[in-house]
Amino acid sequence: MCGIIGIVGSEDVSERLVAGLRRLEYRGYDSAGICTIHDGMLDRRRAEGKLDNLAKKLAADPLPGVIGIAHTRWATHGAPTQDNAHPHATGEVALVHNGIIENFKPLRDELIARGRTFESQTDTEVVAHLISADVEAGMDPVEAVRINLKRLHGAFALAILFRQNPDLLIGARLGSPLVVGYGENGETYLGSDALALAPLTQKISYLDEGDWVVITREKTQIYDRDDNPVERAVVHSGASNLTIDKGNHRHFMLKEIYEQPIVVAQTLKSYVRRLEEEVSLPIPDFDLSAIRRVTIVACGTSFYAGMVGKYWFEQFARVPVDLDVASEFRYRAPVMEEGGLALFISQSGETADTLAALRHARSEGQKIAVVVNVPTSTMAREADLLLPTHAGPEIGVASTKAFTCQLAVLAALAANLARAKGRLDRREEKEIVRHLSEAPAAINGALAYDSAIEAMSGAIAVARDVLYLGRGTDYPLALEGALKLKEISYIHAEGYAAGEMKHGPIALIDDKVPVIVIAPTGPLFEKTVSNMQEVQARGGKVVLISDYDGIQAAGEGCMATITMPKVHPLIAPIVYAIPVQLLAYHVAVAKGTDVDQPRNLAKSVTVE
Structure with missing residues (x-):
C-alpha cells in the first residue's frame, strides 16, 4: 500500500527520496509528496496522480535539504487530492503515515476545540497536530512523540520531521512495516520496505511491533512499545x-507472466529432490505427523491459492481443512483445535488482515506456517514454518507469478503432509515429484498460445459482464480468472462452481455475456461440459479452455477455444492459471487501462 522513505543525509536528499518512491510504485498509490528542512523551514512539494507529476514540480521548483521524508499515498480517508497528499505539516512538524488511525475523529474534535485548524480530510493530519501542539508548548520532540504514540489506535508506520531540529528523524511502527537502514558518512534511512532502501544500503534493522526509533546524525536509538531502549x-x-524494468515487455504484468516457467522451477527446487524423487520442506525437522487439522487463511488471489490447497490437503493427506478470508477470520470466533496448523498465504507478508489473523491463531496455540514471497517480511519472521515462494519481486499489482509459485508450494506441502500422515507410499511420492517437475515445461507450453489468446480478447473487451466456470480445483481458478479481469480491465466478472450455474446464475445468460469455461480433461471433464452445454442451450457465448482432447470433444459451437498442453490433474491449476492471466491482460490492453497499476488498488494492503 502506501510507501515511505526518509533520509538523514550528508548531502541533498530530494532526488534520492523520489528514486526511493519509484521503487515503491508497485504498491499502488494515487498521490505523492516530499518534505525537507532547509533555511530553518519545512518545505513540501505534493501532487495528485503519478510520481511524474511530483517530479515535474520538483524540476520547476527544486527542494534542497539534507534531511527529508517522502510518501506515496493510497487514499483511505479523503479523496486523492493534493491537499490530502502526504507529507502533512504544521509550522513545526511534518510527517508521513502508512495505515489508519482508527480514533482520529475524537482526536480531531479535541484538537479543533483547542483551536487547531485542519487543511485535509485525512486521519493522518491529527498526528501532526497532536505532536505539534506539544512541541509548540515547549516539549522536547522525542517526548512529544513518545506521549502521543500511546494515544493512537489503529495501524501506523510514521516518519516525522521537526523544523527546529534539522538533524532529527523519528519513525514508529504498529501494524505497518518499517525498516531502518544504515549507510555511509553518517547517513541513516527509514523505509516501508527494504526494496526502497536497496540502492542506499543493504544494512537494515526491522522494527518490531510497537517499536519507535530516534535518528540523529550522531546516533540511532530504537525503543520498544514500553519505551525501553533496545537493539x-x-x-x-x-x-x-538494480533498477527493476520491464525488459522487452510492454508491461510488468506480461513480463511476470512470462517469468513463471523459471520462478516455478526455482520454487520447486526448495521442495522437490528430483534425483532422490522425494518431496521435502525448507525446515526438515518440522513435524507434520501430529497435525490434526489445517486452517488456511489468506486474501484475494492468495485465498484462491488456498482454495486449491484445501482440495490437495484433503485429497492427499486426508486432513480436514478450514478455509477463511483473512478479514473475516477473527470475527467468526473460530474454534482452533489443539494440534492444528494455521497456514497463512501472502505475497508481501505484510497484509494487515492476514497478519492480524496470524497473531490470533498464535494466541490460540496453533503452529504457524507461512507461504510468502518476501522471506524478510513480518509474517515470515513470525512463522514456525517458513515456506518461501521464490517468485522474485512482483511489480504488477495483479498477482501472477506469485500465485503459481504459491500453488507449487502448496502442492509440495500437501505431499509432505500426506507422507507424514502415512497416506503417501513411495511409488505415489515418485509420481507426485515427476508431475510437479513437469510443471515448468507445461507452463512454457501454455505461454505458446499467447497470440491466440490476444486475437480473441477483443470479443471479451466489449462485454460488460463475464462469467467463469470450473469444477474441482478449476473452481478456484474460475474465481481467480474473474478477479484478474475485474482488477485490470474493470469489467464485471464472477466465478462459479460449474454445477452451481443452474442454481441461479444461469438467469444471467444471454448472447452479451461471455462465459469462460475451464475444463481440462480428467475426472470432472464430462460434468463440466454438461454445465457448459446448459449455457450454450440458452444462447450463451462460450470460451472453452481445455487440452486438445477436450477441445475436440466439446469445442464445437464455442465462440472461441484456448488449447492447453495435456497435463496431470495435480498440476492443472498451475498450468491453467496462464490462460486466465493472459486473457485478462490482453482484454485490459484492448480497453486501454493501466495494467500494472489499476485504479483504486494497492499491491501490499497494510490496512484492515
Whole structure:
C-alpha cells in the first residue's frame, strides 16, 4: 500500500527520496509528496496522480535539504487530492503515515476545540497536530512523540520531521512495516520496505511491533512499545539494488507472466529432490505427523491459492481443512483445535488482515506456517514454518507469478503432509515429484498460445459482464480468472462452481455475456461440459479452455477455444492459471487501462 522513505543525509536528499518512491510504485498509490528542512523551514512539494507529476514540480521548483521524508499515498480517508497528499505539516512538524488511525475523529474534535485548524480530510493530519501542539508548548520532540504514540489506535508506520531540529528523524511502527537502514558518512534511512532502501544500503534493522526509533546524525536509538531502549539485529537485506524494468515487455504484468516457467522451477527446487524423487520442506525437522487439522487463511488471489490447497490437503493427506478470508477470520470466533496448523498465504507478508489473523491463531496455540514471497517480511519472521515462494519481486499489482509459485508450494506441502500422515507410499511420492517437475515445461507450453489468446480478447473487451466456470480445483481458478479481469480491465466478472450455474446464475445468460469455461480433461471433464452445454442451450457465448482432447470433444459451437498442453490433474491449476492471466491482460490492453497499476488498488494492503 502506501510507501515511505526518509533520509538523514550528508548531502541533498530530494532526488534520492523520489528514486526511493519509484521503487515503491508497485504498491499502488494515487498521490505523492516530499518534505525537507532547509533555511530553518519545512518545505513540501505534493501532487495528485503519478510520481511524474511530483517530479515535474520538483524540476520547476527544486527542494534542497539534507534531511527529508517522502510518501506515496493510497487514499483511505479523503479523496486523492493534493491537499490530502502526504507529507502533512504544521509550522513545526511534518510527517508521513502508512495505515489508519482508527480514533482520529475524537482526536480531531479535541484538537479543533483547542483551536487547531485542519487543511485535509485525512486521519493522518491529527498526528501532526497532536505532536505539534506539544512541541509548540515547549516539549522536547522525542517526548512529544513518545506521549502521543500511546494515544493512537489503529495501524501506523510514521516518519516525522521537526523544523527546529534539522538533524532529527523519528519513525514508529504498529501494524505497518518499517525498516531502518544504515549507510555511509553518517547517513541513516527509514523505509516501508527494504526494496526502497536497496540502492542506499543493504544494512537494515526491522522494527518490531510497537517499536519507535530516534535518528540523529550522531546516533540511532530504537525503543520498544514500553519505551525501553533496545537493539534490533542489523541484517543484510538481500534486496536487489538494480533498477527493476520491464525488459522487452510492454508491461510488468506480461513480463511476470512470462517469468513463471523459471520462478516455478526455482520454487520447486526448495521442495522437490528430483534425483532422490522425494518431496521435502525448507525446515526438515518440522513435524507434520501430529497435525490434526489445517486452517488456511489468506486474501484475494492468495485465498484462491488456498482454495486449491484445501482440495490437495484433503485429497492427499486426508486432513480436514478450514478455509477463511483473512478479514473475516477473527470475527467468526473460530474454534482452533489443539494440534492444528494455521497456514497463512501472502505475497508481501505484510497484509494487515492476514497478519492480524496470524497473531490470533498464535494466541490460540496453533503452529504457524507461512507461504510468502518476501522471506524478510513480518509474517515470515513470525512463522514456525517458513515456506518461501521464490517468485522474485512482483511489480504488477495483479498477482501472477506469485500465485503459481504459491500453488507449487502448496502442492509440495500437501505431499509432505500426506507422507507424514502415512497416506503417501513411495511409488505415489515418485509420481507426485515427476508431475510437479513437469510443471515448468507445461507452463512454457501454455505461454505458446499467447497470440491466440490476444486475437480473441477483443470479443471479451466489449462485454460488460463475464462469467467463469470450473469444477474441482478449476473452481478456484474460475474465481481467480474473474478477479484478474475485474482488477485490470474493470469489467464485471464472477466465478462459479460449474454445477452451481443452474442454481441461479444461469438467469444471467444471454448472447452479451461471455462465459469462460475451464475444463481440462480428467475426472470432472464430462460434468463440466454438461454445465457448459446448459449455457450454450440458452444462447450463451462460450470460451472453452481445455487440452486438445477436450477441445475436440466439446469445442464445437464455442465462440472461441484456448488449447492447453495435456497435463496431470495435480498440476492443472498451475498450468491453467496462464490462460486466465493472459486473457485478462490482453482484454485490459484492448480497453486501454493501466495494467500494472489499476485504479483504486494497492499491491501490499497494510490496512484492515
